[in-house]
Amino acid sequence: MDRYLYDGTSEGLLSAVAHILAGERDVERVTLGERENTLFEEGVYLATNTAAAEEFFSRLQMQASEAVYTFYYFTMAEKDGMETSMLRYLALAMQHGSKVNGYLTNPSVKEIVTVSRKAGRELHRMKGLLRFEKLQDGAYLARMEPDNNIIHPLALHFSKRLRAEDWFIYDVRRRIAARWHRGSLTLGSIEQFTAPALSEEEKAVQALWKTFFGTIAIPERRNPRLQKSSMPMKYWKYLTEKQG
Amino acid sequence: METLAKLQVLSGAARYDASCASSGCRREGNPYSTGNTSQSGICHSWSDDGRCISLLKILLSNDCIYDCAYCVNRSSNPVERASFEAREVVDLTMEFYRRNYIEGLFLSSAVMKSPDQTMERMISVVETLRTEERFRGYIHLKIIPGCGPELVRKAGLHADRISVNIELPSHESLKRLAPQKEKFSILEPMSLIGKEITESLVERRSRGKAPKFAPAGQSTQMIVGASPESDFQILRLSEGLYRKMNLKRVYYSAFVPVNHDNRLPVLAAPPLLREHRLYQADWLLRFYGFTAAEILSDDMPNLDESFDPKTAWALRHPEFYPVEINRADYATLLRVPGIGVTSARRIIAARRFSVITPEGLRKIGVVMKRAKYFITCSGRPFEKTERSPLLLRNRLLLGDGGDVVPSAPPKQLVLPGLLA
Ligand code: SF4
Numbered sequence: 001m002d003r004y005l006y007d008g009t010s011e012g013l014l015s016a017v018a019h020i021l022a023g024e025r026d027v028e029r030v031t032l033g034e035r036e037n038t039l040f041e042e043g044v045y046l047a048t049n050t051a052a053a054e055e056f057f058s059r060l061q062m063q064a065s066e067a068v069y070t071f072y073y074f075t076m077a078e079k080d081g082m083e084t085s086m087l088r089y090l091a092l093a094m095q096h097g098s099k100v101n102g103y104l105t106n107p108s109v110k111e112i113v114t115v116s117r118k119a120g121r122e123l124h125r126m127k128g129l130l131r132f133e134k135l136q137d138g139a140y141l142a143r144m145e146p147d148n149n150i151i152h153p154l155a156l157h158f159s160k161r162l163r164a165e166d167w168f169i170y171d172v173r174r175r176i177a178a179r180w181h182r183g184s185l186t187l188g189s190i191e192q193f194t195a196p197a198l199s200e201e202e203k204a205v206q207a208l209w210k211t212f213f214g215t216i217a218i219p220e221r222r223n224p225r226l227q228k229s230s231m232p233m234k235y236w237k238y239l240t241e242k243q244g
Numbered sequence: 245m246e247t248l249a250k251l252q253v254l255s256g257a258a259r260y261d262a263s264c265a266s267s268g269c270r271r272e273g274n275p276y277s278t279g280n281t282s283q284s285g286i287c288h289s290w291s292d293d294g295r296c297i298s299l300l301k302i303l304l305s306n307d308c309i310y311d312c313a314y315c316v317n318r319s320s321n322p323v324e325r326a327s328f329e330a331r332e333v334v335d336l337t338m339e340f341y342r343r344n345y346i347e348g349l350f351l352s353s354a355v356m357k358s359p360d361q362t363m364e365r366m367i368s369v370v371e372t373l374r375t376e377e378r379f380r381g382y383i384h385l386k387i388i389p390g391c392g393p394e395l396v397r398k399a400g401l402h403a404d405r406i407s408v409n410i411e412l413p414s415h416e417s418l419k420r421l422a423p424q425k426e427k428f429s430i431l432e433p434m435s436l437i438g439k440e441i442t443e444s445l446v447e448r449r450s451r452g453k454a455p456k457f458a459p460a461g462q463s464t465q466m467i468v469g470a471s472p473e474s475d476f477q478i479l480r481l482s483e484g485l486y487r488k489m490n491l492k493r494v495y496y497s498a499f500v501p502v503n504h505d506n507r508l509p510v511l512a513a514p515p516l517l518r519e520h521r522l523y524q525a526d527w528l529l530r531f532y533g534f535t536a537a538e539i540l541s542d543d544m545p546n547l548d549e550s551f552d553p554k555t556a557w558a559l560r561h562p563e564f565y566p567v568e569i570n571r572a573d574y575a576t577l578l579r580v581p582g583i584g585v586t587s588a589r590r591i592i593a594a595r596r597f598s599v600i601t602p603e604g605l606r607k608i609g610v611v612m613k614r615a616k617y618f619i620t621c622s623g624r625p626f627e628k629t630e631r632s633p634l635l636l637r638n639r640l641l642l643g644d645g646g647d648v649v650p651s652a653p654p655k656q657l658v659l660p661g662l663l664a
Contacts, residue, residue, distance in 0.1 A: 208336065
């Protein structure tokens with residue numbers, strides 16, 4: 001078994017995969033992992049080659065556009081230790097094209113597609129569960145702590161929806177924020193976050209929403225278990241309707 | 245009355261309406277507008293009864309001149325009455341939408357002065373939202389039975405989805421329980437809507453520019469358990485609505501007794517299991533290629549309480565099985581209990597790469613606990629036991645190792661008063 005190492009970035013991963021596949025080795029016989037720089041680490045380090053990564057990516061886009069999405073969502077999951085599966089998945093994608101995602105009986109495909117689907121599901125869920133609060137200066141702020149790093153596609157979704165407003169989305173755990181200001185979107189990290197003051201009317205609107213949330217449920221059909229399975233409690237922290 | 249108090253009354257009165265879908269059409273926003281709609285539909289919260297909240301679901305008014313037996317808002321009921329101003333509904337919708345509480349608005353109403361007057365007021369809310377506020381989110385409008393065809397047309401031009409409640413599954417029940425509503429006042433707008441939707445689709449296909457009419461289609465809902473119709477009657481009605489009226493969805497709403505009325509049955513609890521089974525059977529009609537007559541018959545007019553309707557069909561049709569996973573076509577795979585639309589598609593996709601093994605089936609996500617009795621994998625069965633229907637029934641009910649006598653026969657719902 002040959003072992004290869006890369007620097008841990010998405011770009012590095014793609015360029016390593018490109019390099020290995022170009023060598024036409026039997027991918028079932030090699031493994032790929034992130035370099036840890038320990039003294040006894042074994043394996044061949046493949047330095048990141050940006051041009052090769054880009055070239056591979058655009059080839060992938062042409063031959064297996066579905067796999068590009070899968071890769072994109074996979075990187076959002078920030079999962080370590082699955083590089084070998086990704087290598088094998090991408091090799092199959094180059095061979096079979098977009099229909100590779102149907103090859104669920106293959107362990108590597110199954111693993112990669114599952115992780116990527118999970119990230120996709122959380123992104124979809126967050127499109128519904130994100131809550132904005134109106135600040136004193138008229139802008140809106142939403143905070144969240146998702147498992148996957150979904151802020152970029154999530155912000156894109158809201159940039160099509162809430163276009164007339166100014167807003168921020170803040171990923172509290174990763175300390176990154178997306179800002180929509182006068183029709184343009186920027187992404188950046190935030191070192192020190194102090195919660196800004198809410199606008200006067202915010203409390204009143206929140207009270208209206210909580211009232212609606214309370215009365216729309218049919219008392220004869222109370223079903224907290226179903227509620228929790230559709231809307232896991234880890235998301236309640238920032239849900240307006242679940243605050244005191 | 246303050247908006248908050250009105251909201252309490254008018255969302256409480258709207259909660260028995262089942263439909264909440266926000267999917268089925270896509271509309272892009274533009275730089276000056278607020279909102280868009282998404283093809284796949286988005287749930288924003290789940291209320292304490294576990295149902296998805298996607299739309300601000302309210303009545304414009306609960307001050308009704310009609311007196312339908314099953315309804316909280318009927319004129320003879322001593323409940324608190326309230327009516328929104330158009331502006332209040334518009335502001336609520338916009339404020340909620342900007343905070344991402346909702347996908348849009350679902351507006352219904354009791355009959356205030358007349359069906360026309362009520363429908364006009366509802367349309368004015370929607371017009372303000374669309375033109376003044378440039379709101380491009382989702383709108384579902386309920387049509388008030390008996391309002392004029394012009395108003396129905398207008399509603400369809402602003403709303404994504406419009407619906408007319410069929411309320412009860414038969415003409416006789418409607419006459420008994422909702423004497424002021426006529427069957428034709430429900431069916432007429434339904435077929436008008438169906439016609440307009442088709443025409444606008446055809447025109448847009450040929451000219452590309454005709455205005456969209458209710459792009460997310462038409463739905464309806466009926467109350468289950470307030471009247472004596474069998475599940476077979478209900479399913480045949482739904483089948484007709486899907487096939488002939490081109491409806492997108494039929495919603496079933498378990499009857500919740502809110503009034504004392506000797507025309508109504510006395511139920512210990514809302515027939516939730518029955519509602520659930522009807523939704524499952526409805527699913528079979530829409531996505532699994534079943535007909536109502538395959539699911540039920542005059543001799544067996546009600547859905548089995550112990551089994552979902554597909555498993556029940558499978559138990560009645562041992563000759564159809566086992567199904568060979570590596571050869572069966574899509575429609576056949578769909579008839580296997582434990583294989584849904586997603587797994588059937590995945591099986592077909594995976595077969596292109598290699599023969600599917602039992603291990604592979606599990607990876608694909610097939611519910612083996614159920615499916616194993618009905619399939620073979622490259623000719624090999626999963627269960628060596630004899631496939632006698634009775635034994636199978638017990639196994640499916642009690643899980644493996646449960647060759648015990650089944651518990652009491654399925655309960656029948658009792659509807660005193662109605663059949664007397
Ligand atoms: S018309 Fe509608 S609101 Fe009025 S009593 Fe009948 S069902 Fe209730």
